[in-house]
Amino acid sequence: MTDRIPEAVLFDLDGTLADTAPDLIAALERLRLELGLPAIETGPLRECVGRGAVAVLEGGLPELGPADREAFRARFLDDYQARCWEASRPFDGMPDFLDDLESLNIPWGVVTNKLERFARPVMERAGWSGRMGCLVAGDTVTQPKPAPEPVLAACSALGVDPARAVFIGDDERDVIAGRAAGTRTVAALWGYIAEPDRVDAWGADAIAEAPGVLTALLELRCPRAAV
Structure with a gap:
């Protein structure tokens, strides 16, 4: 992908x-139960997670109109915030990749459109809050992704020239934001992508099928990879 090792790596959070989809979907299921609504097929809701709570409620409460869904939004979000890391997990291979970055003293951070009140507890309960170099959430900046502002803010927080950073995300907005900010970009195929066959059109510098390929993709020469 590159002829130089990145000086920082940025990640989208959800997907x-x-x-994190299991806990968002579980909160939706509890809300449906509370409202006396029958269970629904939740598989398709995974693709809604990257687009936020409004999309999850729209997909998970099709019986209700926009005004009624909005009326239950705060209840849904409060429940999710309290239980945001019960079934959520790092994607397979991601803990090893974070270890690889840290073994090379490459800082990493998170750039998400998730509000900070939800993103920070996820990072804390995952055990990452003391390891990440920065967290730029949807309400940290005035213009979230696909605007470049959050990516630029993260690079500034890490003290890295955007041209020396890589931004990894599972949504076209991540690629747009990263490219506009001047970073290299990697599209994450393991995430919440509705149309995987369209990812080529996003214009990312590289496409990764799983976290386990990232160390090789970024040409990192770390102790674990050499074993």
Whole structure:
């Protein structure tokens, strides 16, 4: 992918760094139960997670109109915040990749459109809050992704020239934001992608099928990879 080792790596959160869909979907299922609504097929809701709570509620409460869904939004979010890391997990291979970055003293951070009140507890409960170099959330900046502002803010927080950073994400907005900020970009195929066959059109510098290929893709020469 590159002829130089990145000086920092940035990640989207939901669908890239961690599989957070199970806890969001569980909160939706509890809300449906509370409202006396029958169970629904939740598989398709995974693709809604990257687009936020409004999309999850729209997909998970099709019986209700927009005004009614909005009326239950705060209840849904409060429940999710309290239980945001019960079934959520890092994607397979991601812990090893983070270890590889840290073994090379490459800082990493998170750039997410998730509000900080939800993103920070996820990072804390995952055990990452003391390891990440920065967290730029959807309400940390005035213009979230696909605007470049959050990516630029993360690079500034890490003290890295955007041209020396890599941004990894599972949504086209991640690629747009990274390219506009001047970083190299990697599209994460393991995430919440509705149309995987369209990822080529995003214009990312590289496409990764799983976290386990990232160390080789970025040409990192770390002790673990050499074993």
